[in-house]
Amino acid sequence: MHKLWASTYKEFLLLTRDIGGLAVLFLMPILLVITITTIQDGTFKIIKETKIPVLWVDQDKGEISKTIYDGLANSQTLDLIENASEADAKDLVFKGDYQLAIIIPENLSKDLTQKVDENVTGIMAKFGLEEDSTIAAKTPLEQKEVRLYFDPATQFAFKSSIKNGIDQMIAKVETQSIYKAFQEQISDDPTEVIFEKEPFISFKEIVPEGNEEELIPNSTQHNIPAWTLFAIFFIILPLSINMVKEKNQGTFVRLRTNPISYATVLGGKTLVYLFVSLLQFGLMLLIGVYLFPSIGLPKLDVSGKIPLLFVVAFFAGLAAIGLGLLLGTIAKSQEQSAPFGATFVVILAALGGVWVPVFAMPSFMQTLSKLSPMNWGLEAFYGVFLRNVGFGELLPEISLLFLFFVATAAIAIVYNERKNAV
Template identity: 30%
Template sequence: MSPLLALVRKECLLLLRDPHALAVLFIMPILFLVLMAAALSNYLRDQPPPLTLVLEVPQASAASRFFQDALLAQLPGSTLLPRSDDALPRIRLARDFSDTLLDIPHRGPMLSFPARADGQTRQRLRGALAIALAQTRLLAYLEDSGALPEQMSAEERWQLIRQRTQSEISEHQLLSSGELSGRANASQLSVPAWLIFGMFFVALPMAGGFQREQQSGTLLRFRAQGLSSGLLVLSKLLPYLAINLIQFGLLLAIGVLVLPLLGLSGLQLPGEPLAYLLLALCLSLAACSLGLLLAALARSGEQALLLAGGLNIILAAIGGIMVPKSVMPEAMSHLANISPMSWALDAFLTLLVGQGGPRDIAPDCARLLLFAILLGGSGLYLFRKRVQQTQWMTHY
């Protein structure tokens, strides 16, 4: 067996015998993926959930009934209650609602929210109320001007108002516009985010394994056998590159196959397989190069744990992994661009949301490769110095 194969086999055996490392690399990102996809399923769903609210009508009329129908059309599946003692959003029409529709300035219905109503519900209900009220006032204007035949039924009047107030909007997604996280659903955001987070955690077992080899004297024995630093580095990179590629494929498969079984929106993988393979290789190289640098920098197992774990959490926090960049303040979203996790997530969203291909993700992949070259080169240089400085007294 060649020295390289023997060293790679040694790294694989050490990793397989370390349940904590396997848990960090596989179980942790899988749990995060499923939990966050479930937690964001309502907030990031393509179709907003139905609402339950109270519509108080002191004096019923044809205009109030039309307003109720128009409001329900803006809130599909929602329920309007005439009264309720529960803490629900409430819309109260004035007693003279029908008589004041054409007043200028117009005083609309009173809208109130319970304290626990979230911002998305408030904004959605304000928009629905404004549209329904505008449609009701348009109907009142057409009736007052004599533009509607008296024999026209209520359904025909509703269809006419809808035709007068609807427009076809052409929507295009420009990949160069950058931020796509605001358009992603729960699976499109959670699966790649926690996949990236889990892949960068290879830095933890890489750094920890190097420290154990140095403290146990294994690194010194390798040096005594004349094994080059480059060979030692390559033997450590290859197994973790393979681990990263397995993580990539496994977590994507969970997003595609397992999430629908849990009642969550499944992940679709549009585009060319070559684009996903290119992203997987660039992302793996970036994660492993960071692990190599941290392994060479850390001087103890405790330092390796703090450096690898702490840096990964910081990169994830500012890179849009834990909090989508679409909800970050502008200054924070600009800061996210320094994180390699942000580059990888942008490339993922370009493929999943923007329907892009290899050419579209090339800039982000180039950044990841440059990151890998710079950190990998620095890590190799420091690793060689550590190996050369290893003395018999380092065994303790």
């Protein structure tokens, strides 16, 4: 035990003298989580509070175009700016002055009303509900297109949301036109209600509950666990670099002359860097709880979750340390350990769902993401923060993280013994 504590103290001195390593471990994750959370929260506020200016060209000037205009104007996300010319609107959008132009075609109201009336009349005649049951020939009508001009730099998500919203609105207008036509054919009393126009099916989002209150996730609860985990795994950089320095400076050679095993040396490093990872995590929680509200960001809710959160952070830290021990054992120079370690952490983060949600990845990448320890840690953190799970539900993820640490540390010990035995 004395040897382990001596190794731990030696590692502590090495770490505290490395100002650059301490900056990577503490300053980098703070700046990262504040920046990312501010950007994402600002995006959410823009979507909710800011109207996007959109050019509106109405070539129809009828009841249908007015209904569509009112629906878009009432959406509280679009600021419709009327423009007389489609060509001008197109040029303004493609120059980047506006993100979108909506063009309503000519005779949309007239042709839609005529088409619906002919269809309704045909149905009524077919069932013998018309006095003249002869089905009249339908007038050939050109299909109408609501043209949308998007700025080429517009993101795909915005395009999809706008197109889906307009498509639903037009479908609603067509349905109401059909109801209205049937109403006029069946009843002479315009005030009589035959068809209910209110939607029968609606949507309601159900979120987890805690203490009889709905737990609505915010940008802080998504970003704190993701980027804290990313920062914890960056431990492998100073850890592996210090191990390479010790080998190059002859420290490991001197250690081999003492009656101390390589496992004890690694044990000292594990204790120091595990403490650092837990300190990192605690600092990030304090920032989320106290700093974020003071700069206008959502407060991190950790009530009743702190013990489970630190359990996950403990095992995530072990997994990161195991990877750092393995890299530091195998690498022969800082030029090998530093670039490889940084790149490998980014790859693990990308696979684990820190950069892009796993469900948005191709099926092959979704399968591959299950091999990333960051995915295990992120799922465990999300389970505590967002899904309100207990310790039992976390066992699969934390077991994988612990086994990953055991496997990487064991490989590092075996590799070191075989290398020194040659």
